[in-house]
Amino acid sequence: MNYDAVEILFAEDSMDDAALTIRALKKNGLANNLYHVKDGAAALDFIYCKGEYATRSNKETPKLILLDLKMPKVSGFEVLEKVKSDPNFKLIPIVVLTSSKEDPDIKRCLELGVNSYIVKPVDTDNFFQAIKELGMYWIILNQTIH
Amino acid sequence: METHNNIIKDKRLNLIQEQLIKFTQQDFSGSIPLSKNADEIDAIIAGLNTLGEEMNTTRLELEKKSLFIKDNQERINNIQEILLKYTLMDFSCQIPITEKADELDAIAVGLNTLSEELENHIKQVENANNELVTVNKELEAFSYSVSHDLRAPLRAISGYAKIILEDYQGKLDEDAIKLIHAIIRNTKRMGELIDDLLAFSRLGRKQVTSSEINMMALVKLVKEDLVTNDIENRTNFNCDNLLPAQGDFTLIKQVWVNLISNAIKYSQHKPSTIIEIGSYLKENQMVYYVKDNGAGFDMQYYDKLFGVFQRLHSNEEFEGTGIGLAIVQKIIHRHNGTVWAESKLKEGSSFYFTLPI
Numbered sequence: 001m002n003y004d005a006v007e008i009l010f011a012e013d014s015m016d017d018a019a020l021t022i023r024a025l026k027k028n029g030l031a032n033n034l035y036h037v038k039d040g041a042a043a044l045d046f047i048y049c050k051g052e053y054a055t056r057s058n059k060e061t062p063k064l065i066l067l068d069l070k071m072p073k074v075s076g077f078e079v080l081e082k083v084k085s086d087p088n089f090k091l092i093p094i095v096v097l098t099s100s101k102e103d104p105d106i107k108r109c110l111e112l113g114v115n116s117y118i119v120k121p122v123d124t125d126n127f128f129q130a131i132k133e134l135g136m137y138w139i140i141l142n143q144t145i146h
Numbered sequence: 147m148e149t150h151n152n153i154i155k156d157k158r159l160n161l162i163q164e165q166l167i168k169f170t171q172q173d174f175s176g177s178i179p180l181s182k183n184a185d186e187i188d189a190i191i192a193g194l195n196t197l198g199e200e201m202n203t204t205r206l207e208l209e210k211k212s213l214f215i216k217d218n219q220e221r222i223n224n225i226q227e228i229l230l231k232y233t234l235m236d237f238s239c240q241i242p243i244t245e246k247a248d249e250l251d252a253i254a255v256g257l258n259t260l261s262e263e264l265e266n267h268i269k270q271v272e273n274a275n276n277e278l279v280t281v282n283k284e285l286e287a288f289s290y291s292v293s294h295d296l297r298a299p300l301r302a303i304s305g306y307a308k309i310i311l312e313d314y315q316g317k318l319d320e321d322a323i324k325l326i327h328a329i330i331r332n333t334k335r336m337g338e339l340i341d342d343l344l345a346f347s348r349l350g351r352k353q354v355t356s357s358e359i360n361m362m363a364l365v366k367l368v369k370e371d372l373v374t375n376d377i378e379n380r381t382n383f384n385c386d387n388l389l390p391a392q393g394d395f396t397l398i399k400q401v402w403v404n405l406i407s408n409a410i411k412y413s414q415h416k417p418s419t420i421i422e423i424g425s426y427l428k429e430n431q432m433v434y435y436v437k438d439n440g441a442g443f444d445m446q447y448y449d450k451l452f453g454v455f456q457r458l459h460s461n462e463e464f465e466g467t468g469i470g471l472a473i474v475q476k477i478i479h480r481h482n483g484t485v486w487a488e489s490k491l492k493e494g495s496s497f498y499f500t501l502p503i
């Protein structure tokens with residue numbers, strides 16, 4: 001696996017949510033290199049080139065982080081807080097995934113500097129709406145699928 | 147003249163003078179013997195003697211008291227210090243009781259009892275408060291769990307069902323496709339139930355603020371949000387001049403949304419309907435009502451009307467989760483008002499709520 005080519009880092013502990021999200025995005029033409037980690041600790045290891053990802057070049061950072069909030073070991077909040085308070089990484093756009101638009105978690109995420117949020121289930125409509133709002137036009141849709 | 151001279155020569159006058167001088171020196175001891183004359187001077191002497199005795203007694207009492215204070219200064223200071231602690235809600239010390247069993251001890255016993263009672267009372271209030279905080283935290287954790295953990299499997303069920311429809315449509319017959327749509331429909335409904343339950347539980351914890359509400363403008367706003375052209379065409383809205391009220395704007399708006407949307411919903415099967423919205427003043431209460439001539443309900447089941455997730459119609463007949471009126475009741479109760487309804491099956495319903503002035 002060439003970790004350096006990862007454009008979207010996707011942290012989600014629920015395998016069902018992850019499978020459904022990845023399927024929805026790929027099926028509808030997301031052609032970017034997406035890498036899935038199962039908790040916040042792995043997400044931080046990936047970003048900081050530690051542990052399993054120690055060999056990853058720290059010259060390359062993910063262009064976008066998709067972050068579930070409720071994860072074991074290290075929560076999405078902690079990942080968000082750490083990345084957004086680190087001058088080296090705070091410019092990476094982070095989109096959190098939340099269970100409800102009424103969720104009090106959203107307010108906390110906004111305070112921690114999140115760039116956008118998507119209410120689960122993640123489908124292409126709400127994903128690309130969020131991406132559009134972030135001005136991330138480089139996200140590539142694989143037109144051949146359509 | 148002779149009498150006058152006699153008086154001047156009277157030795158008793160000297161005695162009186164001496165006694166008065168002693169008085170000015172705070173010496174009230176001794177008395178002047180009365181003569182056999184029993185005249186005006188004797189009367190003065192008697193008065194002087196009584197005064198002297200009274201002064202003497204008073205002074206002795208004062209001396210005794212100041213002596214008592216002087217002797218017990220330490221105890222008094224101690225009581226003062228402990229009382230000061232009590233005012234700061236520190237009940238760790240009790241006033242010590244001595245073996246003298248005197249006035250101070252009597253005061254100390256009384257103060258000790260009072261402070262014990264006060265301390266117990268404060269502890270009870272604190273315990274009740276702590277319990278409330280714990281219950282509230284548990285409720286919050288519960289709601290959070292409901293919101294996150296119940297939704298996750300629901301997303302999976304709905305998501306996989308949709309995948310089957312997308313990827314295996316060609317391999318499924320009509321019945322199977324129908325069943326899968328039923329699964330998806332039910333997951334959606336459970337999602338709505340979870341949302342409603344959360345909205346209802348949040349209500350109980352929300353702080354109720356109060357401001358002047360222009361009901362006329364509020365109802366107009368709510369109506370504009372709810373009424374589509376289609377509804378407008380078959381509904382005649384009669385809205386009287388609504389009285390203003392005091393309340394939480396967001397919450398009272400929710401009450402109107404729920405009552406008016408109910409009136410619209412339960413009138414939808416009639417070709418044309420009238421919805422009447424009005425208010426009146428009764429016994430220091432503002433009474434507001436929404437009347438429709440829609441489906442109505444059987445008053446026999448009235449006690450279920452405002453219950454959480456209680457419904458008097460099937461979901462096929464009228465869609466809904468049964469949370470709307472429960473929310474109305476909770477909001478009005480939190481405003482110290484009341485809600486009630488009157489209805490006749492197939493003829494329509496009237497819903498009333500009051501807000502205190």
